Amino acid sequence: MAVKDYIRERFFPHMWCPGCGHGIVLNSLLRAVEQLGMSKNEIVMVSGIGCSSRIGGYVDFHTLHTLHGRALAFATGVKLSRPELNVVVPMGDGDALAIGGNHFIHACRRNIGMTAIVMNNRIYGMTGGQFSPMSGLGISASTAPYSNIDRAFDVSEMARAAGATFVARTTVYHAQQATEFIKKAFLHEGFAVVEILSQCPTHFGRRNRQGGAADMMEWFKENTVPVGSKKKLENPALIERGIFVQKEEPEYCSEYAKIVDKAMRG
């Protein structure tokens, strides 16, 4: 099947602003699905609320567009009730890590088999450019007009610490790498996190004088390095790309199946 067989064409053109990075994430995701030859009927996409979460409207899978921050909680119900389904959960950084931070931590800890994609544009796009927990110090946002004093954390570090068994990061500049990581995440038995740095030219770019979408993507190229690169030692400000965690641990639904066996035997 071609990539276009996985989309709902009648909903295009999409709602994202020109130059928004989220469309590239959609593209990378569909290529991953296509390359793995997955069946549309076995994929459930669960999303929350935000520009990023609108991705669910455009894909021809089972799509569940839920509440701000709660996508992983809905997804947990879908997955545990039908473990044979492939569950993918795209989220904005605010969605996943501010209002949904608790669910994110516990989904990592539980190691329930699904793929979480954090579309990290370091801002609240949908509501008009307020700062997010990923914005970081010194950033200008509509709710940080004097520069942001609210510290950020590293999503991938957090996912690792919370127990996710697959953690990777890349950017929309590195779209092919994004496809590779999403494929690995889909094939992984356990909770997989793929963080994809994405640009919001409309709010983040404009307020922080980062230029247009092309300039912002150029920034991703200049400011990220492959994991383990020497450059990172020389310049700690560089952001690492790559697979940080990939390990086998008992997956929640498989463990629950054992509980059912045990309980049924009495």
Next chain:
Amino acid sequence: MSQNIKFVQGNEACVAGALYAGLQFFAGYPITPSSEVAELLAARLPTQGGKFIQMEDELSSICAIIGASLTGHKVMTATSGPGFSLMQEALGYAIMAEIPCVIVNVQRGGPSTGIPTQVSQGDVMQARWGVHGDHSMVALTASNHQDVFLMTVEAFNIAETYRTPVVLLFDEVIGHMREKLVVPQEGEVQLVGRLHTSVKGGVDYHPYLPREDGRLPMSDFGGVHRYNVTGLYHDMWGFPSSDPKVVHGLIRHLVDKIENRANLLAHYKEYFLEDADRVLVSYGAPARSALHVVKNRRARGERLGLLELQTLWPFPTDIVREKCARAKAVVVVEMNMGQMLQEVKKAVEKPEQVFLANRIDGVFITPTDIQNILRLIQGKGV
């Protein structure tokens, strides 16, 4: 037969009812006085191939059951006031997206952490209006364990029939008190299963197009029909729409499917109402004290009757009006500051003849409390 007679807490009667109704998936977070529901299901669900999960909070618990309902399972969560507050946003989602699910609230005293181990019925209005936006709601209750069982089964039946969340509004006394429960034989109580669409794969399926009888056949997530589910206003395919016609049509459908069936959904019991000149209206555990008073006064020749409501929402306005029509006085017996009192006043012809017998101190309302109010309104003093 004998193994079907149990001596259990109300929370266990609820669990028995849910399993009888075909519960397959439960997600919850512990809170007094509802925790026994989760504990019992953690043990029993896997013995029948069902699933239990303890989530990180009540926000995620209700979201998880909605997700599991979409894959075709009968689902439930259980909580008390603070957790019920956290569930409101997703409860609205279940209304909007028309997802069958059952939410048990074993009420304790509020607001806030309130009084965890004591009884109250303070969440009656929250059950009706806790969700933001115009909407309708189904909430059931019961005053004894046999009825807890039956109302729990009924909650699942209503949820499946109308694709709606149903709230079971029990209280601490019912939840924790022990009494006899006779579990009906298989087939004795009618069960409503998930209505699946007959539309074949590859043929356009409309998840949000009601049939002539008002029901919306579902297709399980993971099945042959791929569609969208959202909390936004949506068209018959489930895709977001802000077309005023679509918005109007959907809100009317969501409200009318419940409100137009208020009489059909109304479960109630009546005691000595035929010739009653004074009527007690009560629900949940307080209806036990009310019934005690009624029987006691009848024995002395007084014409007292009881209307026990089991369906709280949609409020059975017609039934309350009819049953109270001949009464010189109506006394609403409840454990809050008069939440149902207002509804009864709205329903009857002479609201000035409706009085309140209540307790709000965490202590269970006694027959004496009710008797005192009956004397007061007759001008007899306590």
